Amino acid sequence: xxxxxxxxxxxxxxxxxxxxxxxxxxxxxxxxxxxxxxxxxxxxxxxxxxxxxxxxxxxxxxxxxxxxxxxxxxxxxxxxxxxxxxxxxxxxxxxxxxxxxxxxxxxxxxxxxxxxxxxxxxxxxxxxxxxxxxxxxxxxxxxxxxxxxxxxxxxxxxxxxxxxxxxxxxxxxxxxxxxxxxxxxxxxxxxxxxxxxxxxxxxxxxxxxxxxxxxxxxxxxxxxxxxxxxxxxxxxxxxxxxxxxxxxxxxxxxxxxxxxxxxxxxxxxxxxxxxxxxxxxxxxxxxxxxxxxxxxxxxxxxxxxxxxxxxxxxxxxxxxxxxxxxxxxxxxxxxxxxxxxxxxxxxxxxxxxxxxxxxxxxxxxxxxxxxxxxxxxxxxxxxxxxxxxxxxxxxxxxxxxxxxxxxxxxxxxxxxxxxxxxxxxxxxxxxxxxxxxxxxxxxxxxxxx
Ligand code: HEM
Numbered sequence: 001x002x003x004x005x006x007x008x009x010x011x012x013x014x015x016x017x018x019x020x021x022x023x024x025x026x027x028x029x030x031x032x033x034x035x036x037x038x039x040x041x042x043x044x045x046x047x048x049x050x051x052x053x054x055x056x057x058x059x060x061x062x063x064x065x066x067x068x069x070x071x072x073x074x075x076x077x078x079x080x081x082x083x084x085x086x087x088x089x090x091x092x093x094x095x096x097x098x099x100x101x102x103x104x105x106x107x108x109x110x111x112x113x114x115x116x117x118x119x120x121x122x123x124x125x126x127x128x129x130x131x132x133x134x135x136x137x138x139x140x141x142x143x144x145x146x147x148x149x150x151x152x153x154x155x156x157x158x159x160x161x162x163x164x165x166x167x168x169x170x171x172x173x174x175x176x177x178x179x180x181x182x183x184x185x186x187x188x189x190x191x192x193x194x195x196x197x198x199x200x201x202x203x204x205x206x207x208x209x210x211x212x213x214x215x216x217x218x219x220x221x222x223x224x225x226x227x228x229x230x231x232x233x234x235x236x237x238x239x240x241x242x243x244x245x246x247x248x249x250x251x252x253x254x255x256x257x258x259x260x261x262x263x264x265x266x267x268x269x270x271x272x273x274x275x276x277x278x279x280x281x282x283x284x285x286x287x288x289x290x291x292x293x294x295x296x297x298x299x300x301x302x303x304x305x306x307x308x309x310x311x312x313x314x315x316x317x318x319x320x321x322x323x324x325x326x327x328x329x330x331x332x333x334x335x336x337x338x339x340x341x342x343x344x345x346x347x348x349x350x351x352x353x354x355x356x357x358x359x360x361x362x363x364x365x366x367x368x369x370x371x372x373x374x375x376x377x378x379x380x381x382x383x384x385x386x387x388x389x390x391x392x393x394x395x396x397x398x399x400x401x402x403x404x405x406x407x408x409x410x411x412x413x414x415x416x417x418x419x420x421x422x423x424x425x426x427x428x429x430x431x432x433x434x435x436x437x438x439x440x441x442x443x444x445x446x447x448x449x
Contacts, residue, residue, distance in 0.1 A: 061135040069136045075101060075110045075121075082113045084287070088280040098123065119148070143168070150292045151277060152375065155307045158365050159372020170358050171365060178353040186344040187251045188421040194247040194255075196416065236390060240382035245271060248377045252346040252370050253317055266313050269306045270374060276303060314367045317347050322363070325351070346370055380443040388437035398433065405429045 057069035075098065086094040098121075102108050108127035112119055122128050130136065142164045146153030156162060160171055201217040224238040249267045253259065276282055282299050286292050292300045350366045361369070392399045409423050410416050424430065 057131070057136050057138060059135060060137050069130070075112060082119075084284050085280045088278055088283045148287070149277075150286050151273060151303055151307070152372075154292065154304070155273065155310065156368040156370075156372035156375065158368035159375075160369060161372060161376060162368075171361065171369070174353045174355045174358050174361055175350060175369065176353075177355050178349050183344060183349050185421045187346075188424075190250045190255055190343065190345075191247045192417075192419070194250055195243065198243045198246070237379075237382050237386035240385040241378065242271075244378050244381040244385070245374075248374050248381070252374060253314070254343065254345045254347075259317070262313055262316070266310060269310050269313075270371070273303065273306055273310075274375075274378070310371065311367055314347070314370055315363060318351060318363045318366050321348055321351050346373060383443040384434070384438060384441070387441035387443075388434065391437055391440065392433070402429055402433055 059065055059067050059069050083094055102123050108124035109120060109122045109131060112121055120131075122131050131138075143162070144164070145162050146157050152159075152162065158167075158171070160168060160175070163171060198217075202221075205217045205221060220239070220242050224235050226233050226235075245267060249263060249270070253263045253266060255263075276299060279299070286300075292303060295301065347366065347370060350361055350369055354360050392402070405427055409419060409427060413419050413423065
């Protein structure tokens with residue numbers, strides 16, 4: 001059994017400078033040069049220094065109170081650029097290798113380097129419990145994902161999972177005011193529509209029917225195939241990625257109403273950005289401060305322009321909705337127009353979110369959170385579906401039982417189009433299958449930087 005979970009807290013490298021006292025500049029410059037040379041020649045020396053000096057885990061209870069918690073190991077070959085290249089180009093190999101290393105050494109939390117920045121990775125529920133336990137505290141730790149993935153910072157720096165604790169609390173409090181399970185249930189019809197269309201298109205292509213109409217599906221299927229030496233490889237996750245992107249994009253912006261072309265453009269731009277993020281040389285170069293922000297041509301320029309366009313397109317949705325709401329309030333007092341006659345979208349839900357103390361989200365915060373939801377939901381969903389399907393294909397009995405349970409629901413409802421969220425929710429075997437697939441293959445693994 002492989003349980004795999006990564007969490008990270010960037011450690012504050014500035015802690016190293018706590019030692020700086022009243023010593024002359026020349027001495028410090030010489031010392032810095034010597035240290036730099038040493039760490040470049042002997043990477044393990046740098047790792048050892050980090051473990052000794054920057055380990056931020058302090059025991060706060062019991063007889064070892066005040067001491068550093070011995071939680072960390074060092075995973076091979078991480079210094080100084082981490083495994084960025086391998087994580088982008090060979091995520092599965094690096095995940096397996098890391099898990100093997102954990103099992104062999106018995107160490108489940110370790111420091112990795114991301115362009116000289118130390119980050120802590122945790123890879124077992126037990127290690128997680130230790131790191132997060134009430135008896136251990138993390139000194140000077142904060143969430144700083146934007147410094148590791150600059151394109152995310154630019155696209156959705158104010159998104160929930162990017163923010164340090166104080167800002168996170170504010171945005172979390174406001175968005176949760178209008179983003180409970182009732183709202184997520186409300187997205188089901190849009191998702192159902194997208195999934196049914198996708199499956200029907202897939203079925204038509206497999207049966208060789210009406211290829212012109214289903215041209216997009218034909219090219220998506222060919223994207224899943226590639227030849228490596230003598231083997232034909234079919235990547236199942238690539239089959240589900242367009243599906244989850246389309247679903248999440250429609251959940252975010254709606255399914256048309258005259259805005260279809262804009263929504264398709266958003267989807268295209270977003271896909272381009274995600275594809276570029278997978279380009280290993282770009283991902284490494286992007287870690288150099290200023291590269292993405294100022295490099296005047298090539299991929300950085302393309303990335304900046306695409307992000308600008310995404311912000312503009314989505315801001316249009318936000319301002320249009322907010323002014324519509326304002327007009328409606330003028331006309332019918334405090335009552336807003338998001339009634340049952342209108343389908344909920346993520347944009348509307350986040351625009352409506354309001355907390356009596358924290359207020360509302362700004363337009364930019366709404367836009368950034370939409371894209372952070374899209375980034376958080378796209379690959380996680382596609383990877384989970386891919387793993388679930390692969391497991392089902394190898395477990396005929398489970399597949400048969402699941403098929404029977406689903407068939408019963410569809411027969412009772414006369415058509416798959418009439419199946420509701422409640423019907424799906426009541427299918428306990430389906431829930432068990434999804435949970436088991438997530439347990440076996442958590443989709444946030446070490447390929448996530
Ligand atoms: C199988 C699917 C999914 C898995 C396994 C998954 C897993 C996770 C995990 C482990 C976290 C915590 C990360 C951290 O704190 O550093 C997280 C956070 C988050 N996820 Fe997901 N996720 C999934 C699907 C989705 C979807 C579909 C969406 C959006 C539509 C989404 C939106 C988010 C957001 C916004 C956060 C940040 C929450 C916060 O910081 O308050 N996730 N997810």
